[in-house]
Amino acid sequence: MENIILIKGKVKFPITLDPTVWIFDDRKLDLDTYFDQQETEINELEEYTKSISKHWDREIIEGAQLPTTNKTKKKFIKEELTTGSFGIRFQPFLNNAEPFNDATVVIIESADQEYSLPIEEAKNIILGFSANGKPLMEDGPAHVYLNKDSKSQPIKRIRGFRVE
Template sequence: MENIIILSGKAKYTITLDPTVWIFDDRRIDLTTYFSETNERTNELEEYTKSVSKHWDREIMEGAVYPPTLKTEKKYEKEKVLTGSFGIQFQPFLKNAEPDENATTLIIRTATLEQEIPLEIAKDLILGFSDKGKPLSEDGPVHVYFGDGSNKQEPIKYVREFIIK
């Protein structure tokens, strides 16, 4: 139970977060490159349309080609999961909790203190759940990073609960 984090407070729903299963989530973020890359907000429909168009153009020019490296790509992905440092965006969980209109802050309760941040900043939080392929059992279960990476070197650790106020 110490790995479970509750998101509660002024919200329609209370959300239970289990970081141990996020390694299987397609929304996971590689923390080794996330803060060094420029993170541009893109329109998902536009991005999907461009990728389908690119694929369609390639098939017309080259014909349908099946990549011979499919096995090596799967092996690389498996190795990456076993050795990588990953996080996940907090925004989808916050959205699913459906905060009240008058909610303004998020309290991050750790083992030793409480930190209040505005809800607008909380939407950009990244929850780190894995370091070099291992769960954050020593000082976790998650590390909280601000979306701009300003606390990349010293994230918020020992997180126990999120409370919407």
């Protein structure tokens, strides 16, 4: 039960989170590079159009290429997962819990103390769940990074989130 994080309180659907399975989630973020990146607004349609155009241009100039094996790519991904530090955004979980309209605050419950944040700020939380390829067993199951500037001092030993 120590590895479980609850989202409870003024929510339509209380949620139980298990950080040990987030390593398989495609939404995970590489914490080694995430805090160094500039926050930019990405237009998905524009990015898709650019990638298709680039592919089309390459096919016209070079001709079609046969598919290559993905063994080296799989090896790289496996190595990245076993050595990297990862996190995941809190917002999708909070959205799925569906806070009631009168809810204004998210209380972060750690084993040491409680921290209070307005709901809008809580949507920016990053939950760290892996450091150097290992789950956060000693001071976990997750760390809370409040914003891009807080990489050095995350909130540790998270037990749950209470919406009030």
